Amino acid sequence: MAKMVTLGEILIQFNPITPGPLRHVNYFEKHVAGSEANYCVAFIRQGNECGIIARVGNDEFGYNAIEWLRGKGLDVSQIKIDDSSPTGIFFIQRHYPVPYKSDSVYYRKGSAGSKLSPDDVDEKYVRSADIVHSSGITLAISETAKEAVYKAFDLARARSFDTNIRLKLWSPDKARYEIMRLLNQFHLNFLITDTDDSRIVLGESDPDKAAKVFLNYADVVVMKMGAKGAALYYEDKKYYSHGYTVPVEDVVGAGDALGGTFLSLYYRGFTLEKALDYGIVAATLNVMIRGDQENLPSTNEIEQFLRELGK
Ligand code: KDG
Numbered sequence: 001m002a003k004m005v006t007l008g009e010i011l012i013q014f015n016p017i018t019p020g021p022l023r024h025v026n027y028f029e030k031h032v033a034g035s036e037a038n039y040c041v042a043f044i045r046q047g048n049e050c051g052i053i054a055r056v057g058n059d060e061f062g063y064n065a066i067e068w069l070r071g072k073g074l075d076v077s078q079i080k081i082d083d084s085s086p087t088g089i090f091f092i093q094r095h096y097p098v099p100y101k102s103d104s105v106y107y108r109k110g111s112a113g114s115k116l117s118p119d120d121v122d123e124k125y126v127r128s129a130d131i132v133h134s135s136g137i138t139l140a141i142s143e144t145a146k147e148a149v150y151k152a153f154d155l156a157r158a159r160s161f162d163t164n165i166r167l168k169l170w171s172p173d174k175a176r177y178e179i180m181r182l183l184n185q186f187h188l189n190f191l192i193t194d195t196d197d198s199r200i201v202l203g204e205s206d207p208d209k210a211a212k213v214f215l216n217y218a219d220v221v222v223m224k225m226g227a228k229g230a231a232l233y234y235e236d237k238k239y240y241s242h243g244y245t246v247p248v249e250d251v252v253g254a255g256d257a258l259g260g261t262f263l264s265l266y267y268r269g270f271t272l273e274k275a276l277d278y279g280i281v282a283a284t285l286n287v288m289i290r291g292d293q294e295n296l297p298s299t300n301e302i303e304q305f306l307r308e309l310g311k
Contacts, residue, residue: 002267003049004160005129007121007152008036008138009113009145010054010069010079011106012061012089015250015290019095022105028091031291032068034113035135035164035256041293042260042282044073048267051075051129053120053152057112061087072293080120082112092290094250102252106168108141117144118151130267131189132156136197139178140169146178153186160190161218162259163197172200183217191218192259195225207231208238220272222262224255224283232276239273244284244309253292258283265299278302281310 013033016025040050052074056062058081065087070076088108095101108114116138126132134149153159161182165175179201183191191214193201198210207223211233214221221233229243262279266272281302285295297305 001048002130002264003051003128004040004043004131004133004263005051005053005126005152006036006040007053007116007132007134007145007149008034009088009108009111009116009141010034010037010052010056010065011108011113012064012087013252013292014089014091016092016094021096022091022093029290030064031293032065033253033292035137035162036133037065037069037074038253038256038292039133039162039260039263040069040074041072042257042296043264045296045298046261046264046268047299048264049075051078051125053078053116053125053148055080055082055112055115055120057081057085057087058083059086061089062112078120078122078125082115085110085112085115087111088113092250092252100248100251102250104166104168104252114142114145116142116148118147121148121151121155123155126152126155127157129157131158131160131263133160133162133263135162135164136175136179137164137166137169139182140166140175149182150185153182158189159186160192160259160263161188162192162255163194163201164255165197165200176201188218190220190222190263192222192224192255194223194255198223211238222259222276224258229280230258230276232272234272239276241273241276241280243280246284246288248287250290251287254283254286256292257286257296261296261302277306277310281305
């Protein structure tokens with residue numbers, strides 16, 4: 001069984017029962033989210049192990065996060081409870097003003113998650129992992145969280161990084177600077193990105209051209225393209241896997257579903273191409289519900305989907 005360790009902020013998500021502007025939403029549903037926690041759950045659903053290095057507050061939302069993630073099979077031993085700061089939360093506004101899009105409204109400044117620091121990174125624990133994963137979100141939330149990623153990547157046997165640029169957390173210039181700094185420092189095994197982030201980081205939104213540049217920094221590049229699917233690049237190869245048309249409830253978390261499923265199946269011995277096909281199924285199911293982690297399918301369920309709807 002492969003083991004992944006991720007570093008990031010676990011957030012509590014409030015997702016409206018009804019779409020539309022938040023000012024008129026009265027009822028919300030609570031979910032555990034946060035990109036790296038989502039990656040872990042997706043990774044575990046394909047039969048591998050995952051632990052997250054993170055901080056939550058000494059509050060009900062922090063206990064909620066730990067209990068939920070433990071229930072999903074994560075190793076929660078490296079989640080610290082921070083007495084001085086609250087667990088970060090965010091609200092989602094769905095289908096307004098742009099249909100099929102979701103907007104995140106964060107209440108996370110000074111959160112426990114942003115207090116993540118290199119002291120939280122246990123050398124032995126990181127070295128025990130087959131792969132260490134983090135994202136642009138963790139680089140953006142604080143200097144200390146960023147340093148924690150650098151420490152873990154320095155110790156890592158293999159590295160995966162999702163650009164996951166959230167422009168409410170930093171400017172495009174800062175995102176470009178920090179992501180390029182990371183790429184220049186560490187060669188990645190996997191870089192997971194999309195065409196919007198490629199435009200910010202490289203000034204290039206053509207997937208083939210952007211991937212060619214990114215291949216200087218990573219062995220494998222996954223280029224997510226929303227409902228269109230995703231493409232995979234390695235050596236001089238390209239593989240495109242199409243998306244599926246389904247009713248969209250909330251797109252938040254779909255990229256993590258794809259990335260976590262893809263990485264896990266690769267470690268199970270799938271070819272990169274097949275792992276990507278399966279990752280897209282996970283992302284497809286993910287957009288059909290509210291919440292980032294509840295619709296993450298097992299390998300068998302993905303195969304059932306492919307038998308009925310796949311190529
Ligand atoms: O990728 C999904 C994440 O965006 C969501 O779970 C919340 O981690 C989050 C963030 O920082 O936006």
